[in-house]
Each structure stands twice: as C-alpha cells, then as structure tokens.
Amino acid sequence: xxxxxxxxSASGTPGQRVTISCSGSRSNIGSNTVNWYQQLPGxxxxxxxxxxxxxxxxxxxxxxxxxxxxxxxxxxxxxxSEDEADYYCATWDDxxxxxxxxxxxxxxx
Amino acid sequence: QVQLQESGPxxxxxxxxxxxxxxxSGDSIxxxxxxxxRQPPGKGLEWIGYIYYSGSTNYNPSLRSRVTMSxxxxxxxxSLKLTSLTAVDTAVYYCARAERLATGFDYWGxxxxxxxxx
Numbered sequence: 001x002x003x004x005x006x007x008x009s010a011s012g013t014p015g016q017r018v019t020i021s022c023s024g025s026r027s028n029i030g031s032n033t034v035n036w037y038q039q040l041p042g043x044x045x046x047x048x049x050x051x052x053x054x055x056x057x058x059x060x061x062x063x064x065x066x067x068x069x070x071x072x073x074x075x076x077x078x079x080x081s082e083d084e085a086d087y088y089c090a091t092w093d094d095x096x097x098x099x100x101x102x103x104x105x106x107x108x109x
Numbered sequence: 110q111v112q113l114q115e116s117g118p119x120x121x122x123x124x125x126x127x128x129x130x131x132x133x134s135g136d137s138i139x140x141x142x143x144x145x146x147r148q149p150p151g152k153g154l155e156w157i158g159y160i161y162y163s164g165s166t167n168y169n170p171s172l173r174s175r176v177t178m179s180x181x182x183x184x185x186x187x188s189l190k191l192t193s194l195t196a197v198d199t200a201v202y203y204c205a206r207a208e209r210l211a212t213g214f215d216y217w218g219x220x221x222x223x224x225x226x227x
Contacts, residue, residue: 002153035213037154044203044220045154050213088154092210097169098144098156 003028004089004101011107012079020104022072022089028099032092034072036065039086039103048087049074076106084108111135113204113218120224127191127225131204131218138162138185142207144214145178145189147200155200159207160187194225 005023012018022034033052037045047056049065052072062083064075072091076083089101117129131143145157158168160178168176177190187204201222205214 033211037214044217045214046217047213047215050215051211056215090154090213095170096167098159100154100156103153 002102003093003099004091006087006089006101006104008102009105009107011109012076013109014079014081016079017075017077018079018083018106019076020074020087020089020106022074022101024070024072024091024099026070027095028070028091028093029067029072030070031094034065034067034089034091036063036072036074037088037090039088041085045088079106079108081108111206111216113206113216115202115204115218115221117202117221117223119222120226121194122227123195123225125194127189127194127198127223129189129202129204129221129223131187131189133185133187133206138180138182138187142210143178143180143187144205144207146203146205146214147198148203148220149197149200157189157191157202159210196225199223199225 010018036049038048039045052067053065062078066073086103088103093099112134114132139162142159144159160166175192180187201220203220204218206216207214
C-alpha cells in the first residue's frame with residue numbers, strides 16, 4: 001500500500017481534460033514539494049512536473065501540476081493518444097524517504 | 110546528453126547478494142544525488158535510497174538493513190548491493206539522478222530486470 005494515494009485509472013477521449021489526484025499527509029505533501037512522472041509502456045519513468053508546477057524543458061504545456069495542502073493534482077489538457085501511460089506522483093516524506101503514489105493508468109478512449 | 114546504464118546479473122538465487130552498477134556518461138556524477146529505485150513486475154515504484162557524489166547516503170528505512178550504496182567518481186559509476194534476497198526483491202532496478210532532493214529525478218537509466226529464483 002502506497003503512502004501517497006492515486007486513483008488506479010483515469011480515461012478520456014482525445015482533446016478532453018483529465019485530472020489525476022494525489023493525496024498524502026502533513027509529513028509528505030503537506031511539507032514538501034511534489035513531482036510527477038510519466039511511464040510509457042516498457043520504458044523508464046520520465047520527469048513530467050517538478051516542484052509542484054514546473055515543467056522540464058521539452059514537456060508540453062498541456063501538462064500542468066498543482067498542490068494544495070496535503071494533496072496535489074496533475075492535469076492533462078487536450079488529451080492525445082500518446083499520453084496513454086502510467087503516471088506517478090512523488091515527494092519526500094519526513095520519515096526520511098522518497099515516497100511514490102501507486103500510479104494512475106491513463107487510457108485514451 | 111546524459112545517459113545512465115545499469116548492469117548486473119539478471120538472475121540471483123534466494124539468500125544471495127545482488128550487485129548492480131550504474132555507469133553515467135555525458136556528465137560528471139559530481140554535484141548530484143543518485144538514487145536507486147525499483148519496480149516489481151506490474152507494480153509501482155519503490156525508492157531504495159540515494160547517495161550523494163561525496164558518498165553520504167540515505168536509505169529507505171524498510172530496506173536499510175540490507176542496502177549498501179557506493180560511488181566511484183573516477184569511473185563515473187555508482188553501485189548498489191542488496192543482501193539476503195527473496196522473491197519479493199524481483200523487480201526492474203533503475204538508477205536515477207536528482208539535481209537537488211526536491212527537484213525530482215531528471216535522468217533515469219533504462220532499468221535492469223533482476224529475478225530472484227533458485
């Protein structure tokens with residue numbers, strides 16, 4: 001069971017907006033920044049969002065992140081077929097470890 | 110372009126020790142944090158620990174008693190040792206880089222599958 005809670009799945013049609021939630025506690029999200037990773041099938045994770053809402057160079061602005069209190073969200077606007085992947089939130093926990101969410105599988109219908 | 114490449118045995122027997130190496134090319138390993146992260150087949154990600162280029166470490170409390178990480182700046186390599194393996198240690202093992210602890214892992218290796226089986 002993961003320290004951070006994500007919905008196991010999310011879906012949308014091309015062009016739609018999909019939002020993925022990540023729920024934690026005061027000891028992790030509540031006191032640290034959140035990062036998001038995209039993992040395409042059979043590949044290593046890729047950093048998608050860092051420090052809550054920052055996009056690394058090359059990540060489309062269709063992807064956006066936010067954080068409020070002990071929760072964070074990843075939004076994908078203008079959903080595309082290539083966005084079909086697993087998405088993980090992650091943050092530092094005050095128990096001195098990096099923690100990940102269980103992952104959300106995004107399906108493009 | 111920064112590249113990370115994990116190497117090591119694909120099959121290890123129960124109770125034995127896993128030794129993996131991550132070779133970094135395209136940049137120095139100095140001034141970065143280097144983590145090992147694993148992913149059991151069909152499951153999520155688990156952070157194993159990190160090592161700073163200076164050699165300071167921080168391990169996941171759930172694995173601390175079995176984990177040792179080291180770094181060789183002359184070879185631009187980092188290493189992972191995990192002892193007393195069981196089937197639950199079967200996973201894809203990734204090495205990954207972070208510029209700072211809060212900024213996320215910006216470069217990852219392709220991962221190497223380690224199967225624990227007799």
